[in-house]
Amino acid sequence: MTETTETDETGAEGSSPAPSRRALIGWGGAGLALGAAVAGGAVAVARPHEAAASADSSTGGAAAFHGAHQAGISTAVQDRLHFAAFDVKTTDRDAFIRMLKDWTEAARRMTAGRTVGEGAYGGLAEAPPDDTGEALGLNPSRLTLTIGFGPSFFEKFGLADKRPAALVDLPHFPGDNLDKSRTGGDLCVQACADDPQVAVHAIRNLARIGFGKVAVRWSQLGFGKTSSTTPDAQTPRNLFGFKDGTSNIAGTETDRLKKYVWVGEGDGPDWMSGGSYLVARRIRMNIETWDRTSLQEQEDVFGRDKREGAAVGKAKEHDKPFLKAMKPTAHVRLAHPDANGGITILRRGYSFTDGTDGLGRLDAGLFFLAYQRDPRHGFIPLQRKLAASDALNEYIQHVGSAVFAVPPGVRDKNDWWGRTLLTEEA
Numbered sequence: 001m002t003e004t005t006e007t008d009e010t011g012a013e014g015s016s017p018a019p020s021r022r023a024l025i026g027w028g029g030a031g032l033a034l035g036a037a038v039a040g041g042a043v044a045v046a047r048p049h050e051a052a053a054s055a056d057s058s059t060g061g062a063a064a065f066h067g068a069h070q071a072g073i074s075t076a077v078q079d080r081l082h083f084a085a086f087d088v089k090t091t092d093r094d095a096f097i098r099m100l101k102d103w104t105e106a107a108r109r110m111t112a113g114r115t116v117g118e119g120a121y122g123g124l125a126e127a128p129p130d131d132t133g134e135a136l137g138l139n140p141s142r143l144t145l146t147i148g149f150g151p152s153f154f155e156k157f158g159l160a161d162k163r164p165a166a167l168v169d170l171p172h173f174p175g176d177n178l179d180k181s182r183t184g185g186d187l188c189v190q191a192c193a194d195d196p197q198v199a200v201h202a203i204r205n206l207a208r209i210g211f212g213k214v215a216v217r218w219s220q221l222g223f224g225k226t227s228s229t230t231p232d233a234q235t236p237r238n239l240f241g242f243k244d245g246t247s248n249i250a251g252t253e254t255d256r257l258k259k260y261v262w263v264g265e266g267d268g269p270d271w272m273s274g275g276s277y278l279v280a281r282r283i284r285m286n287i288e289t290w291d292r293t294s295l296q297e298q299e300d301v302f303g304r305d306k307r308e309g310a311a312v313g314k315a316k317e318h319d320k321p322f323l324k325a326m327k328p329t330a331h332v333r334l335a336h337p338d339a340n341g342g343i344t345i346l347r348r349g350y351s352f353t354d355g356t357d358g359l360g361r362l363d364a365g366l367f368f369l370a371y372q373r374d375p376r377h378g379f380i381p382l383q384r385k386l387a388a389s390d391a392l393n394e395y396i397q398h399v400g401s402a403v404f405a406v407p408p409g410v411r412d413k414n415d416w417w418g419r420t421l422l423t424e425e426a
Contacts, residue, residue: 141193240285
């Protein structure tokens with residue numbers, strides 16, 4: 001279902017519209033009021049691109065923003081990613097809540113293919129426009145925006161007692177070589193879209209709205225989804241050339257989502273019911289070493305053949321694997337739910353290439369994103385096992401890490417990101 005809610009001339013929708021930057025110009029007197037009124041009139045007739053942006057999904061249409069769960073988790077995985085972790089810089093709780101309301105309004109508009117606030121042009125010439133403008137004329141491209149709160153966030157605003165027990169700091173795993181500048185964060189926003197410019201535009205505008213209250217700690221661009229929530233489609237391949245996420249949870253598998261992904265009532269604090277937990281890991285791939293490795297060894301490392309993606313001794317990718325036919329250190333054998341008491345996570349990873357490392361080697365790999373009901377029973381025990389004996393460890397290294405509590409979805413036009421956490425109202 002596509003979200004195409006109507007708005008008034010200023011972009012107001014619900015009780016908390018994003019404030020116009022024109023309202024911040026401090027000239028005073030009647031001249032400012034007149035200028036704002038004229039600007040509002042100009043904007044009302046100067047945004048034909050917004051009407052065209054509500055195209056259906058077959059032409060890059062809009063993903064639903066409202067719902068019981070946040071979009072961007074079980075949603076069909078888009079082709080591009082811009083992920084950003086933020087640090088909170090304000091100590092003013094009310095100001096932070098106003099920012100979250102403004103973020104929600106901006107997200108509501110951008111996911112529907114609309115501009116932020118009063119738009120990118122047509123307003124007061126002496127003020128910066130509310131929207132940066134690089135997505136003008138582009139389709140919504142199935143943009144989804146997903147917010148989460150890190151463990152350190154709960155040290156802010158007297159919220160320590162609301163930190164879920166499941167939101168544990170991730171332990172140090174064998175082989176980790178974490179870069180502090182790419183690790184942690186008070187909160188995160190995951191922007192996924194089929195157009196990279198749409199995803200970058202979304203993060204850029206949220207960062208602008210949050211100026212003075214939050215600052216980007218680190219971010220990551222991703223391309224070439226490495227897992228899918230639509231298993232009827234072709235399974236994507238990672239930068240090692242192997243199909244990835246063959247057994248991933250489908251967005252239509254409501255029973256598995258309920259069991260493994262969504263936080264249930266009684267799992268923790270009420271404000272997290274309907275939410276999930278996100279683990280993000282930046283995994284550097286030693287591309288040059290892998291490319292000099294024989295095909296047989298590559299297939300032994302994964303436990304699947306490279307052509308079809310079939311498990312050892314099987315003919316088709318989705319044939320049930322016989323784990324004991326694989327080498328004891330094969331990645332699939334160690335990671336499969338049948339070898340881990342049924343541990344299952346929902347993956348939404350992306351490939352990345354961030355130039356070279358100064359020694360002529362590609363700085364490339366997998367930006368791993370995993371959603372689960374409880375990291376203590378999901379990613380953590382699984383990664384402990386993989387870190388100890390996975391043959392793939394010879395060719396990869398975890399260099400960035402973060403974990404976030406992802407609250408439930410925005411219910412309607414009067415709701416906002418984080419409301420269940422930051423207010424007593426449920």
